[in-house]
Amino acid sequence: MSSFKRDKKEEEDGVGNIFQNIEKTTVLQEARVFNETSVNPRKCTLILTKLLYLLNQGEALNVKEATDVFFAMTKLFQSKDVVLRRMVYLGIKELSSTADDVIIVTSSLTKDMTGKEDIYRAAAIRALCSITDATMLQAIERYMKQAIVDRNSAVSSAALVSSLHMTKMAPEVVKRWVNEAQEAINSDNVMVQYHALGLLYHIRKSDRLAVTKLIAKLTRTTLKSPYAVCMLIRIIAKLLEEEDSGNDFPYFDFIESCLRHKSEMVVYEAAHAIVNLKRTTSKELAPAVSVLQLFCGSPKATLRFAAVRTLNQVAISHPAAVTACNLDLENLITDSNRSIATLAITTLLKTGAESSVDRLMKQIASFVSEISDEFKVVVVQAIRALALKFPRKHNTLMNFLSAMLRDEGGLEYKASIADTIITIIEDNPEAKESGLAHLCEFIEDCEHVSLAVRILHLLGREGPKTKQPSRYIRFIYNRVILECPSIRAAAVSAMAQFGASCPDLLENIQVLLARCQMDSDDEVRDRATYYSSILSKNDKNLYNNFILDTLQVSIPGLERSLKEYTQNSTNQPFDIKSVPLQVGPSPDEREKKHKSEGMLTSQGPLRPPPVSREENFAEKLSAIPGIQQLGPIFKSSDVVELTESETEYFVRCIKHCFAHHVVLQFDCLNTLPDQLLEDVRVELEPSEGFELLSVIPCKQLHYNETNHTYAILKFPDDDLPSCVGTFGAVLKFIVKDCDPTTGIPDSEEGYNDEYILEDLEITLGDQIQRVSKVNWGAAWETAAESSVEKEDTYSLSSMNTLDEAVKNIVQFLGLQPAERTDKVPEGKSTHTLLLSGVFRGGIDILVRAKLALADGVTMQLTVRSPDDSIAELITSSVG
């Protein structure tokens, strides 16, 4: 049947793709004709084409297959057929990464590359660079240098681009080709000039001064190639972005002058650069925006698109400037190109007034089904911005979003809609009910598992707090009946949350959970059993700890601790308190996520998943004797500088807090080229109660080297108030004078010296880890029974706004704000800040700070903690 179908399809396609039904094994078989004594170019070319087709369709050859076919291919070098030879080059490039011993063709390729046949040379260079490794590069260096300055522009371009690729592999070798690249930049050919600039910049990009020189030189001469000018603009923009000085930087004028360049591409690039520069003032912005405005009316679709896209990106940062173009943007709404129309509308949405929202939404609705997913995401993002700006319009927007949810679309698109709805719900309590209802409806028919799981989690968290929690249960239980195991498991967890938070629903939930215990999947059954047994205990405390609050430990930390635990055979049960805690994302990390992409298109490699700082330090510290037995690291503080950064010795300190100890890590940098420091250590004068256990000196400290010395201290026992203190610190070392060039000491004799450092503070924040509580209120209630409560009132006279006070308190106490109370609503004169955290040793702390604004800020601070001395410590240290 299926073959019949395929036949029919082929008929419909007409002539269609002749390669459609080829198979790897057949092609490899056919490739054996390469080995024949006399080569038939036409036949071989066809086979190579098939092979390339297969490889480009994603077919993978194993090493042996690739090597075999590669060596067979090498025999085709005996043919003089031009087409075949060029196919061979392509084949080499495709197979170079999989086959073994690809360097076998080096000589053949160098021969082609330096030969008389121009048509071979560029392609041979590209193929050669794909097979070369760092060790072989030396052998072909001479040819590459020649090729870069070759008169033939194709050859020169190929060599330059290949060099650019090889900088990844052998940066040092390619660096030596600077002179050739310099020469190529003077070429008359537009592409050569562009590629030469690219290579030069890449070679020098790590050296700010060299880049500046390059720019200075190039801005004085006029580059012929518009591509090169665009590249230059990007380089300058990047430099301006990094530089701290203002826009009086002379090269800004160059960018501005490019606005009057004769090439449209350059003009656009310059406008794009100016608009995107962070510090551009409105005066500087004006000419750039007017250029973009001009482009909006251009008959060329690409120009209109580019202009609208740029305006769209900066609509938030420079709304006033973009508003000036509103009239042109209105005209583009009806543009026949849907991409342009979408961008125009979303730009208008970002800058528009509240009154125009309804009209614009209607416009979008008319064509939203005709645009691609990528643009739909842009629309959704615009709506999100709009919802944050005009909370009152949530009804219109929410309806629109839910309509979009019902349409077809990929995961990314759907996820962005769901994200937007979630943001709206979190930001705007009025929209919560309708938002949750839309999401419920969506998961009824959602093919993306990850999204469904997320929404179920959200329902579990938010649903119980609504007026009518029971209406969500049906939606959730439907999932248990209809979906795959991972969604069922998520649904079970969500239901348990309802059971824990709404006593009147408990009975019904128990019935549903009992049914889930018959599930075919292990995870679902496990969860159902777990929750139903906790719910049957009817203990508020248990609910809070095991259903509502999720596990607070860091997952990689837990994994490592468990691994260690299973390796050491002990009878003791595993202690979850020994696992480092999960740190909530800090505000600047969150901000980074939202930052748009950089100016230069080259994106860095994907960053590895973030490991908490404690993890990183734990690894380093565990290598040091004496530190391992202190237990797991509890918290590492931020870096504190103990000297000015330009002094002879630059010392910074990181405080690692353990359950009963604190390890001070001093990073010392020697900035004197004529000195070698030995036995470097920091002598401390600990405040009362602290006990200095040991000092681990750093044996040698060469010029321009950073090394570590450590001091291990024990916290005072049973005397919490003195756990906070200030230490005097002195850097002590033996100096040996040495030769500044070689770094070898002049004599074996050294002399003792010391250097006074700034005082070091052990603060409360160092000893507290931030922990976010999902259900702060419930935890607060339970703490009322089990914990000690301390209360005090302070007047913070130095603060003038609530915002400032909140920021300071959070920073000082090192606690995690809960339930978004770190954001002070505008125009209020009172605010309640809810905080939570864990003191070293694993003791919970909950803090409620009631703030009132009146001639400075007055604060009533209530602390609840199981340990009364900790509560005491916190209240006493504030103020």
Place this chain on the structure above:
Amino acid sequence: MGLFQKFANFLGVRKREVNVLVVGLNNSGKTTVVNRFKSEEERVTDIVPTVGFSVEKFQNKNLSFTAFDMSGHGRYRDLWEHYYKDCHGIVFVIDSSDRLRLVVVKEELDLLLQHPDVCNRKLPILFFANKMDSKEALSSVKIAAGLGLDKIIDKPWHISSSNALTGEGLQEGVEWLTQQIRDMILSKT
């Protein structure tokens, strides 16, 4: 093969294409030897160590030779075997002034002779005792004895001392090879 072609082959009118493999240790002069065989205008003046291999073409009598000039560097010697299968003859170049590495030559030669793609075929092997102009050069007889060439009984072989810089001795060797390959082809058809 058509009757006419057979006839033409017999008379040697049509040019036959054959592949030969040029092997030997590094710095023995393989590329220089091949360079000599090429016509005057195609020759290159400076010769650099070959990396991998290079393909060259030359004519002798009415045979058209395609020579796979292999790199002799230790690192690439393992790659020779990829080309054994479809060659019609082997040219083995030896630096006759390099007494020290004669044992290495023997080892490589033995490996070559034992290779499954070579050992069962009646491949003609031509040895060039190259660099005969050098003072320390061993005579071709001594080299033949040193390599134990007399033990090769299943393959035709020939050794001639040569100087690839001047071309001395090369013609004699390649004529022998041409004759052998032609005989081999004729006996097959």
